Amino acid sequence: MPPRLRGHPLADLHFGDDQPTEAEQAAIDAIVPPADAATVVETERIVRGGRSRRHGLRHLLLPVLHSLQHEIGWISPGGLNGAAERLGVPPAEAYGVATFYELLRTTDPGHRDDVVHLCVDPACAMAGNNDLRTSLEAEGARVHDSPCLGQCERAPALFVQGVGRPDRVPSDDEEDFHLPQAGDPSLRVLRRVGEVDPTSLDSYRDHGGYEALAAAIEMGSDAVIADISDSGLSGRGGAAFPTGIKWRAVADEPGPDKHVVANCDESEPGTFKDRIVCEHDPFAVIESMTIAGLATGSPHGWIYIRGEYPRATARLESAIAQARAAGLLGDDVAGSGQRFDIEVRRGAGAYICGEETALFNSIEGFRGEPRNKPPFPTTHGLFSQPTAINNPETLINVLDIVIEGPDAYRSVGTERSPGTRLFCLSGRIGVPGLYEVPFGTTLGELLDLAGGPTGELGSVLLGGAAGVFVGPDALDMPLTLEDTREAGATLGSGVVTVFDDTVDMEAVVVRIAEFFRDESCGQCVPCRVGTQRQHEVLVELQASGRPLAPERSELIDDMALAMVDASICGLGHTAASAVRSALALGLIGNSS
Amino acid sequence: MSSVATETAVTIRIDGQEVAVPEGATILDACDAAGVETPTICYGPTLTPVNVCRVCVVELDGSRALVPSCSRPAEEGMVVHTDSERVRHSRKMVLEFLATGVDVSQADELGQWAEHYGADPDRYVPGGQTMDEPVRVQDNLYIRDYDKCVLCYRCVEACGDDAQHTYAISVAGRGFGARISTEFDVTLPDSACVYCGNCVAVCPTNALQFKTEFDLRQADDWRPEDQTVTQTVCSYCGVGCNLELHVQDNQIVKCTSPDDHDVTSGNLCIKGRFGWNYV
Ligand SMILES: Cc1cc2nc3c(=O)[nH]c(=O)nc-3n(C[C@H](O)[C@H](O)[C@H](O)COP(=O)(O)O)c2cc1C
Ligand code: SF4
Ligand code: SF4
Ligand code: SF4
Ligand code: FES
Ligand code: FES
Numbered sequence: 093m094p095p096r097l098r099g100h101p102l103a104d105l106h107f108g109d110d111q112p113t114e115a116e117q118a119a120i121d122a123i124v125p126p127a128d129a130a131t132v133v134e135t136e137r138i139v140r141g142g143r144s145r146r147h148g149l150r151h152l153l154l155p156v157l158h159s160l161q162h163e164i165g166w167i168s169p170g171g172l173n174g175a176a177e178r179l180g181v182p183p184a185e186a187y188g189v190a191t192f193y194e195l196l197r198t199t200d201p202g203h204r205d206d207v208v209h210l211c212v213d214p215a216c217a218m219a220g221n222n223d224l225r226t227s228l229e230a231e232g233a234r235v236h237d238s239p240c241l242g243q244c245e246r247a248p249a250l251f252v253q254g255v256g257r258p259d260r261v262p263s264d265d266e267e268d269f270h271l272p273q274a275g276d277p278s279l280r281v282l283r284r285v286g287e288v289d290p291t292s293l294d295s296y297r298d299h300g301g302y303e304a305l306a307a308a309i310e311m312g313s314d315a316v317i318a319d320i321s322d323s324g325l326s327g328r329g330g331a332a333f334p335t336g337i338k339w340r341a342v343a344d345e346p347g348p349d350k351h352v353v354a355n356c357d358e359s360e361p362g363t364f365k366d367r368i369v370c371e372h373d374p375f376a377v378i379e380s381m382t383i384a385g386l387a388t389g390s391p392h393g394w395i396y397i398r399g400e401y402p403r404a405t406a407r408l409e410s411a412i413a414q415a416r417a418a419g420l421l422g423d424d425v426a427g428s429g430q431r432f433d434i435e436v437r438r439g440a441g442a443y444i445c446g447e448e449t450a451l452f453n454s455i456e457g458f459r460g461e462p463r464n465k466p467p468f469p470t471t472h473g474l475f476s477q478p479t480a481i482n483n484p485e486t487l488i489n490v491l492d493i494v495i496e497g498p499d500a501y502r503s504v505g506t507e508r509s510p511g512t513r514l515f516c517l518s519g520r521i522g523v524p525g526l527y528e529v530p531f532g533t534t535l536g537e538l539l540d541l542a543g544g545p546t547g548e549l550g551s552v553l554l555g556g557a558a559g560v561f562v563g564p565d566a567l568d569m570p571l572t573l574e575d576t577r578e579a580g581a582t583l584g585s586g587v588v589t590v591f592d593d594t595v596d597m598e599a600v601v602v603r604i605a606e607f608f609r610d611e612s613c614g615q616c617v618p619c620r621v622g623t624q625r626q627h628e629v630l631v632e633l634q635a636s637g638r639p640l641a642p643e644r645s646e647l648i649d650d651m652a653l654a655m656v657d658a659s660i661c662g663l664g665h666t667a668a669s670a671v672r673s674a675l676a677l678g679l680i681g682n683s684s
Numbered sequence: 685m686s687s688v689a690t691e692t693a694v695t696i697r698i699d700g701q702e703v704a705v706p707e708g709a710t711i712l713d714a715c716d717a718a719g720v721e722t723p724t725i726c727y728g729p730t731l732t733p734v735n736v737c738r739v740c741v742v743e744l745d746g747s748r749a750l751v752p753s754c755s756r757p758a759e760e761g762m763v764v765h766t767d768s769e770r771v772r773h774s775r776k777m778v779l780e781f782l783a784t785g786v787d788v789s790q791a792d793e794l795g796q797w798a799e800h801y802g803a804d805p806d807r808y809v810p811g812g813q814t815m816d817e818p819v820r821v822q823d824n825l826y827i828r829d830y831d832k833c834v835l836c837y838r839c840v841e842a843c844g845d846d847a848q849h850t851y852a853i854s855v856a857g858r859g860f861g862a863r864i865s866t867e868f869d870v871t872l873p874d875s876a877c878v879y880c881g882n883c884v885a886v887c888p889t890n891a892l893q894f895k896t897e898f899d900l901r902q903a904d905d906w907r908p909e910d911q912t913v914t915q916t917v918c919s920y921c922g923v924g925c926n927l928e929l930h931v932q933d934n935q936i937v938k939c940t941s942p943d944d945h946d947v948t949s950g951n952l953c954i955k956g957r958f959g960w961n962y963v
Binding site for chain 2: 105106108169172173176182183184185186187188191192198442459464609610611612613614615616617618620621622623624625628629631632643647650651653654656657658659660665
């Protein structure tokens with residue numbers, strides 16, 4: 093190897109003349125006090141950028157940027173310099189991170205008013221978000237278009253980003269929460285939701301909380317993982333990977349620096365299950381993460397939750413504090429002799445950060461760009477260390493498996509899709525909301541459970557923007573991994589968005605294409621350019637009012653194949669799937 | 685890359701032909717060894733692979749999607765196809781996509797591959813988004829014309845971890861709006877830039893250009909065919925960096941250093957790279 097220019101005197105970090113104001117300095121100090129500042133050692137300076145993942149304080153970059161945004165209303169050149177200097181991060185890289193996120197601003201908004209984020213995705217469009225925009229603007233609100241806010245069951249949705257005041261979701265205050273299936277004895281994952289007091293550890297214990305952790309400690313790591321494997325539990329975050337295999341792989345890696353991550357970034361349009369679970373049963377997320385930590389021998393737990401979920405964040409943080417105070421987190425978890433504790437990190441408006449490797453980069457203080465796989469997270473995850481990352485729904489399933497054993501768990505569902513599944517119903521459906529049914533329930537039965545379609549059923553979007561449209565002829569399809577796969581569909585993250593025959597499907601599909609264009613991280617060519625060009629073709633189609641020309645159809649297929657085959661991550665792989673299914677079903681492209 | 689010729693060999697099959705490469709070699713290395721030419725854009729022999737352009741993808745038996753040959757390590761028994769329908773399609777689409785939004789007129793190699801794979805950037809919706817960036821001329825040493833930028837990350841890598849450790853530039857923004865930028869797009873003289881020119885040396889599209897070249901091109905007087913290249917050793921200090929001085933009409937118009945030189949790996953400092961400017 094040629095000698096590297098390490099320690100080159102020109103490698104000093106350089107900061108421009110802009111200084112943080114007093115208020116900006118206070119916002120930075122609130123996250124990283126001056127005493128903790130990155131120590132400037134000549135030989136260390138050069139390794140703070142780029143791939144030196146574990147070095148220093150860089151993982152606090154996103155929290156510091158959040159703090160500046162929240163207190164000041166934007167991230168100014170002085171604020172950025174102050175943050176970068178305190179953390180020892182090159183300012184150009186800090187700027188690259190700040191400009192990655194929708195909730196962070198790097199231009200002066202010229203005001204300090206709250207920003208009202210209004211959802212423009214399908215469920216909210218069907219529920220009249222335009223009328224809401226008009227009335228908000230008439231009141232003088234600063235309205236900003238947002239992708240799905242994870243509140244599709246109570247569309248149209250808003251999220252208010254506070255400046256100097258807490259963020260808030262207006263519907264949280266108005267809501268009298270109850271599940272549509274409240275009291276149904278067949279509920280498993282949702283058993284406690286709406287029943288337990290989510291702010292009280294005692295209430296959680298009264299509902300059987302922490303029995304599973306005690307049982308897991310009794311059983312030991314190998315037996316727990318064996319049960320998870322035998323149960324056939326698969327991931328609920330979209331990719332349906334077997335959880336037992338993932339945990340086994342992490343457990344087999346040498347310690348001690350291993351991680352368990354709960355992926356609560358939930359941003360797939362149409363998904364709101366994780367929000368409801370985290371808001372109404374936060375201790376179950378904490379308990380199941382703790383079981384994962386002990387079983388895989390990982391002392392470090394992380395919750396990455398989307399920035400638009402202030403109530404879920406507060407409840408999880410409170411649950412963590414209570415669990416810690418009760419000795420259920422910390423150096424000796426519930427007398428097990430093992431250490432496990434949890435840190436919470438907030439996203440800042442980026443769908444792509446739900447992709448597991450993008451999520452790691454985001455926590456580490458880098459741009460939320462996915463990494464090429466292999467290597468996989470089980471060996472090279474957070475801080476390039478072994479990591480088990482799971483969706484909260486996946487995690488909560490673990491509680492019953494540990495208590496009842498895998499056979500009882502398999503008593504519902506199908507052989508290849510055991511257990512139950514959460515479905516997020518929204519759009520033109522009688523009772524929108526979160527439902528739990530055994531795998532194998534048909535789509536028609538699920539819609540009936542939710543009060544049936546309102547109006548003449550046109551189509552159903554399964555799996556969200558990354559999923560596919562199916563028509564009324566799919567009502568008999570059993571909702572299992574195997575049946576949906578065979579039908580060329582997907583369950584994805586459990587999205588079921590219902591459209592009647594009056595909905596302008598061209599507008600819906602153009603919006604889906606726009607979503608992918610907006611949310612592509614931009615790293616790889618097939619997705620960065622493909623999502624842009626796909627949107628342009630669909631806008632042209634919409635404006636033309638004519639049937640899709642054959643050469644345009646070919647172009648869409650050509651772009652789709654390249655995105656599926658050559659993109660780095662699942663966003664590019666799925667960016668054309670809903671579009672093409674809409675064309676195949678004749679929902680769009682026929683003329684008008 | 686480092687030479688590990690004596691270590692264990694890995695045998696893989698490329699388009700039906702067996703090749704043995706040292707452990708740690710990539711599929712791209714194996715393609716090179718087998719004499720199979722592969723297009724690359726973001727890959728650089730002196731840079732850590734970022735595998736973002738995806739033009740080097742190959743089909744790997746047992747893998748659902750295509751894999752980037754520049755970063756994927758060769759493993760014993762792999763069966764690789766470099767000229768299948770799927771490979772040709774994705775390579776063509778990458779080249780086509782780039783040409784729809786970026787001025788690739790000075791990226792010669794890219795143009796040759798685009799022709800090879802039959803890329804047709806004209807079949808897209810007229811008036812689509814492009815990079816649409818003004819040329820940044822902020823000093824007398826080099827210019828940045830991001831209309832020509834394919835976002836290969838090579839300059840970022842060269843400025844950061846892989847050579848210079850200055851971190852003056854990064855990728856900012858997201859999606860199609862992503863751009864190479866200093867913090868808040870401050871000018872280079874106001875940034876951390878130390879004018880080593882290593883970013884200019886690795887740029888595959890001429891988005892980064894010596895000011896001398898830029899001026900000559902503006903004057904329509906850039907004549908590579910009339911240029912001679914003189915090898916010399918930089919005289920500013922004792923390190924012994926090799927310089928290649930490109931001369932047109934008795935004037936030095938740019939300065940490079942060979943990628944495979946063991947002192948520089950293609951990297952220089954401001955004195956070597958631009959020192960002739962002051963002479
Ligand atoms: C673009 C994209 C977004 C994703 N978003 C989420 C998400 O918000 N929540 C989630 O659990 N998984 C998400 N995933 C899947 C994760 O990468 C990962 O597979 C999952 O968190 C693993 O947990 P599981 O095995 O329990 O499903 C996303 C994947 C992609 C490609
Ligand atoms: S597929 Fe899209 S989102 Fe994923 S890495 Fe590539 S550009 Fe980023
Ligand atoms: S000239 Fe050197 S220091 Fe300046 S941006 Fe390029 S690589 Fe970085
Ligand atoms: S400026 Fe050149 S080297 Fe840098 S990303 Fe763009 S094309 Fe690549
Ligand atoms: S909150 Fe509007 S579509 Fe989900
Ligand atoms: S050269 Fe391999 S991905 Fe760019």
